[in-house]
Amino acid sequence: MATxxxxxxxxxxxxxxxxxxxxxTEEHEAERVCEKLRISxxxxxxADGFTALMRRxxxxxxxxxxxxxxxxxxxxxxxxxxxxxVAATGDGNEAGAALTAxxxxxxxxxxxxxxxxxxxxxxWPEVKMDD
Numbered sequence: 011m012a013t014x015x016x017x018x019x020x021x022x023x024x025x026x027x028x029x030x031x032x033x034x035t036e037e038h039e040a041e042r043v044c045e046k047l048r049i050s051x052x053x054x055x056x057a058d059g060f061t062a063l064m065r066r067x068x069x070x071x072x073x074x075x076x077x078x079x080x081x082x083x084x085x086x087x088x089x090x091x092x093x094x095x096v097a098a099t100g101d102g103n104e105a106g107a108a109l110t111a112x113x114x115x116x117x118x119x120x121x122x123x124x125x126x127x128x129x130x131x132x133x134w135p136e137v138k139m140d141d
Contacts, residue, residue, distance in 0.1 A: 014115035021130070022110035024137050026103075038092045040106030046133040047113065048087055054121075054129060061087035063120075067113035074108040081105075 014022070022043075029039035029046075037045075044064065051060045064087045072078045077099050081091040095105060117126040127139045 012115075014111040018114045018118060019107070019111045021137075021139065022107055022114055025130070025134060026106050026110060028134060028137055036093075038096055038106060040109055041089055041092055043106075043110050044087075044089060044113070047130075050129045050133045051117075054125075057086065061085070063113060063116050064089075067109055067116055070112040070116075071105070071108040075105045078105050078109070 025043050026039045029042040032039075032042065048060050048064075051063070055063070061083065065083055068078060068081060068083060068089075077095055080095050080098075081089055084090055089109075092105065114126065114130070117129070121129075130137070131139060
Protein backbone atom coordinates (compact mmCIF):
# COMPACT_ATOMS: atom_id res chain seq x y z
CA MET A 11 0.00 0.00 0.00
CA ALA A 12 1.25 3.49 -0.81
CA THR A 13 2.24 5.89 1.92
CA UNK A 14 0.11 8.91 2.82
CA UNK A 15 0.36 11.81 0.42
CA UNK A 16 1.90 15.10 1.43
CA UNK A 17 -1.53 16.75 1.57
CA UNK A 18 -2.91 14.02 3.84
CA UNK A 19 0.14 14.28 6.12
CA UNK A 20 -0.36 18.05 6.27
CA UNK A 21 -4.04 17.62 7.14
CA UNK A 22 -3.05 15.17 9.89
CA UNK A 23 -0.64 17.74 11.31
CA UNK A 24 -3.33 20.45 11.22
CA UNK A 25 -5.78 18.22 13.09
CA UNK A 26 -3.14 17.39 15.69
CA UNK A 27 -2.32 21.08 16.14
CA UNK A 28 -5.98 21.93 16.66
CA UNK A 29 -6.30 19.21 19.27
CA UNK A 30 -2.99 20.13 20.93
CA UNK A 31 -4.41 23.61 21.52
CA UNK A 32 -7.30 22.02 23.43
CA UNK A 33 -6.55 21.46 27.09
CA UNK A 34 -9.87 19.89 28.03
CA THR A 35 -8.41 16.44 28.78
CA GLU A 36 -5.08 14.85 29.53
CA GLU A 37 -5.25 12.61 26.46
CA HIS A 38 -2.62 12.94 23.77
CA GLU A 39 -3.83 14.97 20.80
CA ALA A 40 -3.65 11.88 18.55
CA GLU A 41 -6.05 10.12 20.92
CA ARG A 42 -8.46 13.07 20.69
CA VAL A 43 -8.19 13.09 16.88
CA CYS A 44 -8.96 9.38 16.77
CA GLU A 45 -11.88 9.78 19.18
CA LYS A 46 -13.45 12.53 17.07
CA LEU A 47 -12.94 10.42 13.94
CA ARG A 48 -14.44 7.41 15.71
CA ILE A 49 -17.59 9.38 16.49
CA SER A 50 -17.87 10.70 12.93
CA UNK A 51 -16.97 7.44 11.19
CA UNK A 52 -18.96 5.03 13.30
CA UNK A 53 -22.12 6.50 11.81
CA UNK A 54 -20.70 5.87 8.34
CA UNK A 55 -18.73 2.58 8.55
CA UNK A 56 -19.87 1.19 11.89
CA ALA A 57 -17.81 0.40 14.98
CA ASP A 58 -16.17 -2.64 13.40
CA GLY A 59 -15.23 -0.64 10.29
CA PHE A 60 -13.64 2.06 12.40
CA THR A 61 -11.72 -0.48 14.48
CA ALA A 62 -10.46 -2.24 11.35
CA LEU A 63 -9.19 1.05 9.88
CA MET A 64 -7.55 1.96 13.17
CA ARG A 65 -5.92 -1.46 13.51
CA ARG A 66 -4.47 -1.22 10.01
CA UNK A 67 -3.35 2.39 10.61
CA UNK A 68 -1.49 1.32 13.71
CA UNK A 69 0.21 -1.53 11.86
CA UNK A 70 1.33 0.78 9.03
CA UNK A 71 2.49 3.45 11.48
CA UNK A 72 4.69 0.98 13.34
CA UNK A 73 6.88 0.72 10.24
CA UNK A 74 7.62 4.46 10.59
CA UNK A 75 7.66 4.67 14.38
CA UNK A 76 8.66 1.30 15.90
CA UNK A 77 7.93 2.58 19.41
CA UNK A 78 4.23 2.28 18.52
CA UNK A 79 4.60 -1.47 19.19
CA UNK A 80 3.64 -0.68 22.79
CA UNK A 81 0.33 0.92 21.74
CA UNK A 82 -2.65 -1.42 21.63
CA UNK A 83 -6.23 -1.05 20.49
CA UNK A 84 -9.18 -1.74 22.71
CA UNK A 85 -12.22 -3.55 21.33
CA UNK A 86 -13.92 -0.23 20.51
CA UNK A 87 -10.93 0.96 18.45
CA UNK A 88 -9.60 3.39 21.05
CA UNK A 89 -5.87 3.45 21.66
CA UNK A 90 -4.24 2.31 24.85
CA UNK A 91 -0.66 3.13 25.74
CA UNK A 92 0.04 6.23 23.65
CA UNK A 93 0.25 8.38 26.75
CA UNK A 94 2.78 5.94 28.27
CA UNK A 95 4.78 5.95 25.03
CA VAL A 96 4.97 9.73 25.09
CA ALA A 97 6.03 9.73 28.75
CA ALA A 98 8.69 7.07 28.17
CA THR A 99 10.14 8.23 24.85
CA GLY A 100 8.89 11.75 24.17
CA ASP A 101 8.01 10.41 20.70
CA GLY A 102 4.39 11.56 20.72
CA ASN A 103 4.52 14.06 17.87
CA GLU A 104 6.05 11.66 15.36
CA ALA A 105 3.89 8.76 16.50
CA GLY A 106 0.69 10.83 16.47
CA ALA A 107 1.45 12.28 13.05
CA ALA A 108 2.18 8.87 11.54
CA LEU A 109 -0.91 7.27 13.05
CA THR A 110 -3.24 10.09 12.04
CA ALA A 111 -1.81 10.34 8.52
CA UNK A 112 -2.13 6.60 7.89
CA UNK A 113 -5.68 6.59 9.22
CA UNK A 114 -6.69 9.48 6.96
CA UNK A 115 -4.90 7.89 3.99
CA UNK A 116 -6.74 4.60 4.48
CA UNK A 117 -10.00 6.48 4.74
CA UNK A 118 -9.30 8.34 1.49
CA UNK A 119 -8.29 5.06 -0.15
CA UNK A 120 -11.47 3.24 0.82
CA UNK A 121 -14.17 5.90 0.53
CA UNK A 122 -12.55 8.54 -1.69
CA UNK A 123 -11.29 12.00 -0.89
CA UNK A 124 -14.63 13.86 -1.06
CA UNK A 125 -16.35 11.61 1.48
CA UNK A 126 -13.26 11.31 3.68
CA UNK A 127 -12.82 15.08 3.81
CA UNK A 128 -16.53 15.57 4.48
CA UNK A 129 -16.26 13.24 7.48
CA UNK A 130 -13.21 15.15 8.73
CA UNK A 131 -14.96 18.46 8.15
CA UNK A 132 -17.92 17.21 10.21
CA UNK A 133 -15.60 16.69 13.16
CA TRP A 134 -13.48 19.84 12.60
CA PRO A 135 -15.50 22.46 10.73
CA GLU A 136 -12.84 25.09 11.51
CA VAL A 137 -9.96 23.20 9.80
CA LYS A 138 -9.07 24.07 6.23
CA MET A 139 -9.14 20.92 4.09
CA ASP A 140 -6.97 21.99 1.17
CA ASP A 141 -3.94 24.19 0.65
